Amino acid sequence: MFNFVNILFAMTLPHWYANNFISELSGRYIHLDHVLPLLNSFSGNCKIEYIAMSEKGKPIPMAVFGSGSKKVLAWSQMHGNESTTTKALMDFLNFLDQGDFLRGPIQQFLSTHTLYAIPILNPDGAELYTRENANGIDLNRDAQKLSQMESKALRKIFDKVNPELCLNLHDQRSIYGLPSGEPAVVSFLSPAAGPDRALTPARKIAMKYIAEMYKHLQPYLPKKIGRYDDTFNENCVGDTFTSLGVPTILFEAGHQRQDYQREATREYIFYALAALFNLVGVDTIAKSHEEYFEIPENLKNYRDILVRNIRLDKGKSLVSLAIQYEEVLENGDIVLKPKVDSIGELADLFGHREIDGGGATILVNSQEKVRIGETISEITDKEGVSIVNFK
Ligand SMILES: [Zn+2]
The missing domain is CATH 2.30.40.10 (Urease, subunit C, domain 1)
Structure with missing residues (x-):
């Protein structure tokens, strides 16, 4: 008999995604008015907090999922015009919020982890569709000065949560490709912890996680995944957090062909997030951080x-x-x-x-x-x- 249970067993993550991604969120122009009603529609499993106000007085929301001891802090749209990872992060939260598909692994994840997810760190820039915030400041160059409300808010939550892993979610321009001649549809970086770019324990952890996501994404994006140059810049948030000993993964949602709405890339970022936490129905385990170096470096080609x-x-x-x-x-x-x-x-x-x-x-x-x-x-x-x- 072809019953409902069989259908569930036959379902794969791409099937689930195709039927359940948040279709109300689409295109490139994503700001608080799009995201707030969706956050408020999540079930009681999710707590919504407002971590601070932006420079123009907009609330910065954060969703908290799970109750485990492993703390993960993720933020997207630190750059207001980089919305692809926001769409993917919201899809991922929606995935955690449902109880039908991969229920066991998700329950396990939520009991071992607490995920603190800030979908739009820069709500003023998101509304203006600018990289910078309302004062024209690039928040990813403000990690030392902490001159802006949004930078202070992120640092405050970082200090309060004391995460063991951070996810720094961005879009990259369509100029990035790889030595193979393929476009860089997704890129990653384990940022340096200091000018010597030494492989600190925190970096190695981030590298191993990246290698796992890279392996899982390979069938979807053969030769289309890159890694960034790891020149140290203490003004960048990822470099600062890594220097403080917290593994931080930079995600860059990229471009291919005519996907200018970046809906295809959004799906790959969702798979990367699911793979990072072993929520893809199959295990992709990287043996060592050294597999990170198999990822080719991005070119502006x-x-x-x-x-x-x-x-x-x-x-x-x-x-x-x-x-x-x-x-x-x-x-x-x-x-x-x-x-x-x-x-x-x-x-x-x-x-x-x-x-x-x-x-x-x-x-x-x-x-x-x-x-x-x-x-x-x-x-x-x-x-x-x-x-x-x-x-
Ligand atoms: Zn960015």
Whole structure:
């Protein structure tokens, strides 16, 4: 008999995700008005606290799940325009809040761990869709000065919770790729604890966790996962917390192809979070922190669009033109404005979209002169035939 129990046994995490991700949260523009009602809709298993007010007086909410002795502190949207990990973190909290799928492992997790999750640390920046907070300060360069309310709030909760693991959740720009020529869809870092970048015990723990997530994500993202350069910067929160002996994992949600809403990346970050806590239905155990070094380092070798095989002047040599989108908040929507990034041979660059200009001599916005940084509405050949049109 094909009964309900069989269906549950047959269910995998991707099945669960496809039916249960929080579809009300979508796109790039995510702020408190989107997240607060969802936090308040979680069951009594979850406590909601307000850790502080932002510089503009908005509350900074934190969800607390579980009652175990292993304390984990996670925060997302420290950079207001980096919302992908917020969507994934909310999906993960929703996963912890349900009692049907992987019930046993989740109960086990909640009895051994307490997860303190701050979905939007920078609510003013989230509303403005800026990296910085309302005062134009990058909170991830404020870990020593603690000049802003949001920085103080995070440090205060860090000192109070005394976590054994921290998760620092971000988005990375679409310029990141890997030596393989694939885009870096997800990147990680175990930040340095000091200028000598020594492998301290805290770093090794973070590295091993990253290696486990990397292994679990491999089938989804072969050759599409990178790691960041570990140059020490004491003004960055992850570096500071690592220097204080607390393993801290930097997550960077990246980009591939035309996933500009980053809904696919969101799903991979959700899987990473589930794998980190062994909540994926299968074990992926890294043997040692050394497996971290198998992850290739990120390069800045991607642009949104590459127009190849074109000429700026008739008879001159063939070049490529790279286009990078600028994300602008307009009337409550994020608009992608294509801008000229660079012109040249660009042999080392890849495009999330590549267009063959067929050797044409081009006009940009009907002009022969092309300026770096200008917004493009159309590229045509000299006869007026469109090569790419953004109008
Ligand atoms: Zn960031």
